[in-house]
Amino acid sequence: MFEQKKLVVSHPPFWHNGNRLTQRSYHIMLAALPAVLVGFKTYGMPAVGVVCLSIASAILWELGFNKVAKQPVTIGDGSAALTGLLLAMLFPATMPWWAVITGTFLAIVIGKHIFGGIGSNAFNPVALAVAILMVSWKHLFDFDGMLVNYDLQFTALYPIAAAKHFGAQAAASFNLWDLAIGWQTGGIGTACGLGLLLGGLYLMLRGFIRWEICLSFMAGIYISALLFHLVDPMRFAGPGFHLLAGYTLFGAIFLATEDSSSPVNFIPMLIYGAAGGLMTVLIRNIGNYVDGVILAILVINLVQPLLDKIRPQAIGKVV
Amino acid sequence: MLKKSFFGLAKPRMEYDLLPARMTEPETVVAPKTATLLHPKQDAPNAPALLKVGDTVKTGQKISLYADDPACVISSVTGTVAAMSPFSGDFGKNYTAITIEVDGEHVFDDRFEELARQPDPAAAPYLAGIPGGPPMGTLMDPASEIKTIVIRGADHDLLVGTNQYIVKTGLADIQRGIKALKDLTGIEQIILVTAAESLQGFGHLGARVKSIGRDYPDALDHMIMKNVLDEVVPAGKTCEELGVCFINAEAVASIGKTFDSGRMPSAKLLTLINKNGGPQLVRTTIGTPIGKILQRFSIAIEEKDRVILGGPMRGSAVFSLDHPVLPDTDAIMVVDDSRAAAASQYPCVNCGDCIRACPVQIPVNMLVRFLEAGQYEEAAERYDLLCCIECGLCSFVCISKIPIFQYIKLAKHELDRAQTVEETNV
Numbered sequence: 001m002f003e004q005k006k007l008v009v010s011h012p013p014f015w016h017n018g019n020r021l022t023q024r025s026y027h028i029m030l031a032a033l034p035a036v037l038v039g040f041k042t043y044g045m046p047a048v049g050v051v052c053l054s055i056a057s058a059i060l061w062e063l064g065f066n067k068v069a070k071q072p073v074t075i076g077d078g079s080a081a082l083t084g085l086l087l088a089m090l091f092p093a094t095m096p097w098w099a100v101i102t103g104t105f106l107a108i109v110i111g112k113h114i115f116g117g118i119g120s121n122a123f124n125p126v127a128l129a130v131a132i133l134m135v136s137w138k139h140l141f142d143f144d145g146m147l148v149n150y151d152l153q154f155t156a157l158y159p160i161a162a163a164k165h166f167g168a169q170a171a172a173s174f175n176l177w178d179l180a181i182g183w184q185t186g187g188i189g190t191a192c193g194l195g196l197l198l199g200g201l202y203l204m205l206r207g208f209i210r211w212e213i214c215l216s217f218m219a220g221i222y223i224s225a226l227l228f229h230l231v232d233p234m235r236f237a238g239p240g241f242h243l244l245a246g247y248t249l250f251g252a253i254f255l256a257t258e259d260s261s262s263p264v265n266f267i268p269m270l271i272y273g274a275a276g277g278l279m280t281v282l283i284r285n286i287g288n289y290v291d292g293v294i295l296a297i298l299v300i301n302l303v304q305p306l307l308d309k310i311r312p313q314a315i316g317k318v319v
Numbered sequence: 320m321l322k323k324s325f326f327g328l329a330k331p332r333m334e335y336d337l338l339p340a341r342m343t344e345p346e347t348v349v350a351p352k353t354a355t356l357l358h359p360k361q362d363a364p365n366a367p368a369l370l371k372v373g374d375t376v377k378t379g380q381k382i383s384l385y386a387d388d389p390a391c392v393i394s395s396v397t398g399t400v401a402a403m404s405p406f407s408g409d410f411g412k413n414y415t416a417i418t419i420e421v422d423g424e425h426v427f428d429d430r431f432e433e434l435a436r437q438p439d440p441a442a443a444p445y446l447a448g449i450p451g452g453p454p455m456g457t458l459m460d461p462a463s464e465i466k467t468i469v470i471r472g473a474d475h476d477l478l479v480g481t482n483q484y485i486v487k488t489g490l491a492d493i494q495r496g497i498k499a500l501k502d503l504t505g506i507e508q509i510i511l512v513t514a515a516e517s518l519q520g521f522g523h524l525g526a527r528v529k530s531i532g533r534d535y536p537d538a539l540d541h542m543i544m545k546n547v548l549d550e551v552v553p554a555g556k557t558c559e560e561l562g563v564c565f566i567n568a569e570a571v572a573s574i575g576k577t578f579d580s581g582r583m584p585s586a587k588l589l590t591l592i593n594k595n596g597g598p599q600l601v602r603t604t605i606g607t608p609i610g611k612i613l614q615r616f617s618i619a620i621e622e623k624d625r626v627i628l629g630g631p632m633r634g635s636a637v638f639s640l641d642h643p644v645l646p647d648t649d650a651i652m653v654v655d656d657s658r659a660a661a662a663s664q665y666p667c668v669n670c671g672d673c674i675r676a677c678p679v680q681i682p683v684n685m686l687v688r689f690l691e692a693g694q695y696e697e698a699a700e701r702y703d704l705l706c707c708i709e710c711g712l713c714s715f716v717c718i719s720k721i722p723i724f725q726y727i728k729l730a731k732h733e734l735d736r737a738q739t740v741e742e743t744n745v
Contacts, residue, residue: 014632118668264671265671315706318555
């Protein structure tokens with residue numbers, strides 16, 4: 001009996017479908033690439049620099065935190081790199097280096113690790129970091145000011161800000177097709193609606209993000225923007241504009257769908273997304289801030305645990 | 320075996336293999352030199368031993384370790400007791416392993432033959448040891464209120480074809496078995512469930528025949544209860560408490576054979592799944608060490624491989640190749656270490672894949688947080704732990720590779736134990 005080969009007694013199931021966390025992170029990064037590449041083409045090397053610095057510093061913050069907290073090193077799962085990439089996509093191409101590094105610190109350490117690491121973050125780390133930066137250094141997210149030295153082939157006017165300050169007429173001066181192909185100022189990776197939609201479609205079909213959240217977020221924006229527009233077409237821009245301008249598509253595809261801060265049951269996902277869309281339009285149209293996506297996502301993150309209580313009754317549950 | 324769709328939107332769908340899709344005729348592994356029987360151990364320190372090394376046993380003999388032993392094991396071979404040693408199984412179960420050196424020919428036990436002439440309640444403990452392991456204890460228990468017997472003509476787990484094969488080839492035995500079961504238990508309502516496409520040729524059985532779906536986990540008892548009998552098993556209850564007893568088709572066929580021949584049927588059918596996932600039907604004897612069967616099919620075992628009693632989703636790994644084939648062993652599966660699913664230390668990231676996979680809509684993402692913290696009572700109360708039908712799909716799809724299924728089984732075991740302790744203290 002003792003000459004036998006030693007067997008491992010592990011637990012069932014002995015098969016696994018092979019999906020891994022790493023794969024998820026890398027596929028989301030892949031899906032973000034089309035929009036990022038359009039951003040690189042528009043803004044050139046400064047944009048490349050911001051993205052590279054953001055990804056690198058995010059990974060280093062994560063590694064540093066792992067070392068300080070004496071945890072196993074988790075940079076291999078791609079989650080830090082993904083956070084870095086998504087954060088950079090929201091920045092203007094001229095973001096100063098210190099702001100990038102502060103942003104990744106806020107996302108990785110404040111947004112994720114002090115809550116307990118991956119899976120425990122109550123808020124989307126990227127949205128949280130951007131919100132803190134926006135409140136602390138307002139001018140960094142004033143795209144008209146940040147991109148003033150660029151000589152672009154399209155109207156270098158941040159559409160959302162224009163609509164906010166000058167009403168629907170300013171919004172009407174933007175051609176929707178131009179907005180869709182990325183001919184608008186904004187974050188490095190948030191301008192090209194078609195690129196984002198392409199990535200989003202890929203992620204939804206592959207099951208890496210939950211389509212319910214993404215689509216209901218867009219529907220929420222469309223419907224509430226339409227209602228505002230119908231009430232006062234002079235003051236409020238149309239739904240198509242709201243869908244394609246600013247952070248909308250990026251938020252719907254990459255921010256609202258972040259795993260640990262979003263619900264998992266069907267009806268809560270729909271409510272969560274729709275509430276996000278509604279909040280965004282409310283902040284944009286009657287709120288104080290220029291773009292409401294980031295703050296709207298933080299708000300829906302906050303109600304997520306409550307929403308997830310709406311769930312189907314387990315079969316066999318004894319009441 | 321593992322086909323993954325490029326599209327990840329849909330929930331995972333795994334089909335049971337239908338015979339004869341991949342299976343060939345069963346091959347016989349001849350009776351080995353030694354066979355091992357597992358006797359459920361009961362502590363009785365001062366009782367005089369009834370069995371000692373050197374005793375001879377006959378096929379079909381009821382073996383008790385001491386007088387008034389409530390537990391017993393039925394010998395499946397004829398020979399001399401060579402060794403007796405303690406043996407521990409899953410979840411703290413203890414057995415006495417009785418190793419028997421096998422003589423060439425079966426000598427059948429008189430008492431068994433006497434009882435096997437006609438269905439007689441006294442035959443019940445003997446029947447519990449025949450291939451298929453019928454749950455005679457439950458069926459014959461005067462306190463139980465079993466009204467329906469469901470014969471599993473489809474196997475629980477993926478790749479396993481044992482009971483399917485029995486239904487396909489042994490209908491005459493099943494028919495006799497059904498008749499004997501009715502005589503023995505007085506239960507008239509008998510249902511045979513099968514995954515076969517056509518229900519022709521089952522008319523004469525004396526049982527209603529129902530078909531079940533072919534998607535995993537449609538063949539699990541709880542799913543059959545829900546889909547075929549239209550009865551949902553409430554959390555914390557068993558099918559038996561609802562008056563339904565499940566029995567393997569193999570067991571029914573064995574009962575049929577027993578009362579037909581008056582002897583203990585010695586051939587045990589099982590599905591052997593090799594490292595490539597190729598299933599093969601094997602006819603062997605209860606008590607045969609697993610290692611002998613693997614040797615016969617030249618399946619090489621390396622360090623750290625898994626040897627599993629049962630199938631890929633719900634089987635249980637054993638620690639020794641000397642582990643014997645038991646009456647209810649439907650399958651033996653061998654998985655290479657490099658291909659076996661490994662657990663990881665990652666926390667739940669709330670991706671929701673388990674929610675979509677769960678056939679009974681348990682909030683697995685919340686449940687697992689409580690289970691990881693060891694808060695089993697909360698888990699049962701608030702997050703439907705006891706609704707789990709133990710299909711293993713949540714672990715199968717978990718991207719963090721959390722051993723959710725094992726957590727659930729452990730939690731149920733611990734709750735059970737706590738309850739037993741409470742009851743005995745009062």
